Amino acid sequence: AKIRRYKWEVKYEYKSPDCVKKLVITINGRTPGPTIVAEQNDTIIVELKNRLLTENVAIHWHGIRQIGTPWFDGTEGVTQCPILPGETFTYEFVVDRPGTYLYHAHYGMQREAGLYGSIRVSSKEPEPFAYDYDKSIILNDWYHKSTYEQAAGLSSVPFQWVGEPQSLLLNGKGRFNCSLLTTPSTNVASVCNATNPECSPYTLIVIPWKNLPGHNMTVVEADGHYVEPFVVQNLFIYSGETYSVLIKTDQDPSRNYWATTNVVSRNATTPPGLAIINYYPNHFRRSPPTNPPPGPLWNDIAPRYNQSQAIKARKGFIVPPAPTADRMIVFLNTQNTVNGQYRWSVNNVSFNLPHTPYLIALKDNLLHAFDQTPPPNGYDFKNYNIYNVATNTNATTSSGIYRLQFNSTVDIILQNANTMTVNNTETHPWHLHGHDFWVLGYGEGKFDMYNDPKKFNLINPIMKNTVPVHQYGWTAFRFQADNPGAWAFHCHIESHFYMGMGVVFAEGIERLGELPSAIKGCVRR
Numbered sequence: 270a271k272i273r274r275y276k277w278e279v280k281y282e283y284k285s286p287d288c289v290k291k292l293v294i295t296i297n298g299r300t301p302g303p304t305i306v307a308e309q310n311d312t313i314i315v316e317l318k319n320r321l322l323t324e325n326v327a328i329h330w331h332g333i334r335q336i337g338t339p340w341f342d343g344t345e346g347v348t349q350c351p352i353l354p355g356e357t358f359t360y361e362f363v364v365d366r367p368g369t370y371l372y373h374a375h376y377g378m379q380r381e382a383g384l385y386g387s388i389r390v391s392s393k394e395p396e397p398f399a400y401d402y403d404k405s406i407i408l409n410d411w412y413h414k415s416t417y418e419q420a421a422g423l424s425s426v427p428f429q430w431v432g433e434p435q436s437l438l439l440n441g442k443g444r445f446n447c448s449l450l451t452t453p454s455t456n457v458a459s460v461c462n463a464t465n466p467e468c469s470p471y472t473l474i475v476i477p478w479k480n481l482p483g484h485n486m487t488v489v490e491a492d493g494h495y496v497e498p499f500v501v502q503n504l505f506i507y508s509g510e511t512y513s514v515l516i517k518t519d520q521d522p523s524r525n526y527w528a529t530t531n532v533v534s535r536n537a538t539t540p541p542g543l544a545i546i547n548y549y550p551n552h553f554r555r556s557p558p559t560n561p562p563p564g565p566l567w568n569d570i571a572p573r574y575n576q577s578q579a580i581k582a583r584k585g586f587i588v589p590p591a592p593t594a595d596r597m598i599v600f601l602n603t604q605n606t607v608n609g610q611y612r613w614s615v616n617n618v619s620f621n622l623p624h625t626p627y628l629i630a631l632k633d634n635l636l637h638a639f640d641q642t643p644p645p646n647g648y649d650f651k652n653y654n655i656y657n658v659a660t661n662t663n664a665t666t667s668s669g670i671y672r673l674q675f676n677s678t679v680d681i682i683l684q685n686a687n688t689m690t691v692n693n694t695e696t697h698p699w700h701l702h703g704h705d706f707w708v709l710g711y712g713e714g715k716f717d718m719y720n721d722p723k724k725f726n727l728i729n730p731i732m733k734n735t736v737p738v739h740q741y742g743w744t745a746f747r748f749q750a751d752n753p754g755a756w757a758f759h760c761h762i763e764s765h766f767y768m769g770m771g772v773v774f775a776e777g778i779e780r781l782g783e784l785p786s787a788i789k790g791c792v793r794r
């Protein structure tokens with residue numbers, strides 16, 4: 270295995286990812302940041318210099334379990350103190366499993382400012398499928414308001430929602446229609462410039478193969494695990510998920526094609542994100558002669574359930590789950606107000622990050638650092654109607670955590686419900702740090718504690734690190750609490766986590782050796 274060293278400088282710069290000029294956070298001058306390309310079992314060393322002048326930073330390696338290095342998970346408030354302006358912090362961890370992953374800021378809402386990128390880990394073993402070459406595409410929502418304006422709106426009374434993103438970026442590129450720009454009303458051209466090469470559509474150059482109808486995608490990997498191949502025309506992908514798909518370049522080779530991304534699961538006004546699939550040797554900027562295909566309907570939930578249910582572990586690569594669990598925790602996802610502020614909560618508790626990171630507080634027994642009362646294991650199943658507008662007048666904020674028995678098997682049920690708006694429910698992609706979990710099932714309506722576990726897939730469940738809970742539905746998964754550390758588990762929609770939609774698990778802290786002093790900068794002795 271190799272050691273791969275990176276030197277990164279993080280700073281603010283003016284960029285125009287969707288033709289609109291704004292301050293973005295770059296790594297070595299780029300957003301998305303450089304792709305980490307490695308082979309299984311390599312050691313990644315990232316020397317990160319914070320040149321943000323007035324802002325802290327921390328970077329999370331999403332999908333990398335950090336076995337034996339929980340202090341390099343990069344989750345500010347959970348596994349480390351923030352990296353202060355001017356400071357350099359060195360992350361060092363092993364990428365133990367092949368797959369496609371990502372990295373992103375885990376401090377405030379900085380991910381939305383452009384601080385993210387891809388991680389690709391190739392396999393030492395031959396893969397169970399063949400292809401000629403590979404490309405990675407990272408998708409992102411793009412807002413014109415700064416993260417500060419967004420965050421301030423989310424925590425003000427009255428509440429100001431961030432709204433829908435202005436653009437959808439593919440590999441950091443999008444195209445906003447400059448004529449829609451209303452502020453500033455003068456000198457729009459200096460702010461939005463459609464001829465700026467920074468916002469030319471992302472182009473994927475391919476070599477035509479053979480002429481057959483249909484560009485289908487065959488899904489072969491999800492979150493670093495091989496899946497039993499299945500074919501889709503549209504791939505539903507939720508924030509924090511990664512997929513590998515095979516595409517045959519088998520269409521008419523005399524032209525280019527559109528690839529598009531759309532917002533699903535909300536009735537959004539955001540225009541589709543577009544990329545060009547360039548059939549070489551056509552010119553790579555040549556617009557395809559047909560209109561971009563429309564996306565699936567935002568309120569059509571069936572195909573989303575179908576895709577979730579279609580994903581199974583690939584034969585020959587099945588890791589069976591423990592047959593039973595030691596503990597089950599049910600998380601009711603609701604919206605609440607706490608002291609007039611709009612918040613998201615699980616089991617009526619809205620999450621607040623403490624000042625002292627949990628990992629340090631737990632290891633050094635700093636009991637004053639966070640609420641010692643554990644949050645609830647469930648909600649009032651009998652009486653709570655998930656289709657009613659959430660009132661939950663007894664909602665609270667807390668920094669309490671779930672302490673798990675080391676190496677116990679834990680079942681998590683995510684239960685979705687109505688928000689504070691009549692007939693409204695949202696999709697939440699939940700991401701677990703430090704572990705992969707087996708996805709045991711999805712269902713509509715309220716999870717039935719007696720009957721639904723009988724339908725769990727214990728035969729060939731896929732392992733993932735991020736999973737959606739669909740509208741008014743539930744999602745069940747199982748994991749082994751076998752990675753000593755403190756681990757965030759939260760909705761991956763940046764503004765939802767900011768509004769309290771998360772929890773923290775801790776296990777096996779007593780097995781950890783001395784913590785590196787570099788993570789402890791914010792802890793007073």
Ligand code: C2O
Pocket residue numbers: 329331344373375509700702757759761
């Ligand atoms: Cu990709 Cu805690 O997040």
Ligand code: CU
Pocket residue numbers: 696697698760761762765766770
């Ligand atoms: Cu959410």
